[in-house]
Amino acid sequence: MESGEYVDGSVYFYAPNKGAPVFFALAFALSGAHHVYCCYHYKCWRMTAIYPFCALLFTAGFIVRELGAFDYENLDKFIASTCLIYASPPLLELGNYHILGRILYYAPYHSPIHPGRVLTTFAFISFIIEVLNGNGVAYSVNQSLTASQQATGRALLKAALVMQLGVLALFVLLAATFHRRCARAGLKSSRALFAPLHTLYVSTALLGVRTIFRVVEYWSISQHDFWNPGAVDLNRLSPMLRYEWFFWVFESSLMLANSVLVNVRHPRRFLPKSTKTYLAMDGSGEVQGPGYDDPRPFWQTLVDPFDLRGLVMKKDKGPKFWEANGERKGATADAQV
Secondary structure (H helix, E strand, O other), rough: OOOOOOOOOOOOOOOOOOOOHHHHHHHHHHHHHHHHHHHHHOOOOHOHHHHHHHHHHHHHHHHHHHHOOOOOOOHHHHHHHHHHHHHHHHHHHHHHHHHHHHHHHHOHHHOOOOOOOOHHHHHHHHHHHHHHHHHHHHHOOOOOOOOOHHHHHHHHHHHHHHHHHHHHHHHHHHHHHEEEEEEEEHOOOOHHHHHHHHHHHHHHHHHHHHHHHHHHHHHHOOOOOOOOOOHEEEEEEEEHHHHHHHHHHHHHHHHHHHHHHHHHHOOOOOOOOOOOOOOOOOOOOOOOOOOOOOOOHHHHHHHOOOOHHHHHHOOOOOHHHHHOOOOOOOOOOOOOO
């Protein structure tokens, strides 16, 4: 049982558990294998290939952590395992952005945004956050800089972490707005539409709790000057740093739950393969159309994905393909399970 006291020489603070990394490495390997099967079975590599890749990163990360558990003074193994494990959650968020875009393609007439711009818009915002994050790390750990510049680096890191939570909130707001429009239009019975939305909500909640944990953890770290060991009483650090179970619960378990969630409720169980297949406006079945069309130049859809300029100028977007008589596919939306 953990004592919460510093273990001499450990780069982890504690003596790492030797059994937990084996369990999580095997669990993520099995989950990743199932993701590969789903990608092959549903022929949806383009839609969900990021999930087996993330599972692979987690598996590799926990294998390296297991090696580090027997050599807890080795900084290289600690850094390698941390980078591999921490690299996956942002990619899982990108996967959620892509899935929401595919959901919006399925009912484009209720989408607040060009469905194809969900991924690019949120990925661009995430890129800006990562730039702030990278600069924050570079400034905060560079001992050749002044104390003021290092403080600026820590402030950038804090801002990046808070912005990550803001992006998750905006993502949920976008999904909820679309959800509400569909419900008001009487599409509540469409399992193919709402089942993947519910999965996204749960996944975002798991990622959100994990991000909150990371924010609180860094706030506690930033209060200490680890470059001046004599000024830090290691046994008075935050419990999140002194006890390993926080990592296993709020990082490993949450991300494993997210991976298994997508295994069980894979989006292709509900959504059609093609973005040109959409739900009829009355919810009675599926229609094959030409696909979502935005008459604006591509660069404008990137810069202004919500077409705010068109809303202000009350510009007519032209004919909507979903209002035309498309090719009725026969199978109802609820049958796509």
